[in-house]
Amino acid sequence: MTLQQLLDRAAIHRLHLRYACPVDSVDLALFRSVYTGDPTFDRVPGKAYRGMPEITGLILGLLPFDGSRHCMANEYFDITSDRAAAETYALATHWYARDGAPTHYIAMIRYHDDLVKTDGHWQMDTRTLRAAWTHDRPPAADTPNRRRPASP
Numbered sequence: 001m002t003l004q005q006l007l008d009r010a011a012i013h014r015l016h017l018r019y020a021c022p023v024d025s026v027d028l029a030l031f032r033s034v035y036t037g038d039p040t041f042d043r044v045p046g047k048a049y050r051g052m053p054e055i056t057g058l059i060l061g062l063l064p065f066d067g068s069r070h071c072m073a074n075e076y077f078d079i080t081s082d083r084a085a086a087e088t089y090a091l092a093t094h095w096y097a098r099d100g101a102p103t104h105y106i107a108m109i110r111y112h113d114d115l116v117k118t119d120g121h122w123q124m125d126t127r128t129l130r131a132a133w134t135h136d137r138p139p140a141a142d143t144p145n146r147r148r149p150a151s152p
Helices: 003-023 030-032 051-060
Strands: 035-044 047-048 067-080 083-096 101-118 122-139
Touching: 003 030, 003 067, 003 083, 003 122, 030 035, 030 051, 035 051, 035 083, 047 051
Parallel strands: 035 122
Antiparallel strands: 035 047, 067 083, 083 101, 101 122
């Protein structure tokens, strides 16, 4: 493996973390920075979001949740010069109230990404989300309430 390949792998890993942080904090500027100018986000099964306005709407849809945490895990990269295909696993937890009772929505997610390197920086052009499984459950008694800000 060349030095450039190692640098690209590290940059793509950071890109995946740069995606998770603004999703959990609803930081729109940082969220937009991980995508190309005309990205696609597909939920399988579900809706396909085209372009930054629709994808930004997707993250704003997280505001009704009290909070979320995305833990990024297994990563696989296939890098060819300035393009890459990546697969990343994530465990996503969302806190919300159902009928006034605290609830955790937990999802094991597989992301499939088409990435582009422009001006030395990797960005997502297409992201496909597939949930391997999901589960709603009451939180553990010692789980702190992680309320996110009311607006971005």
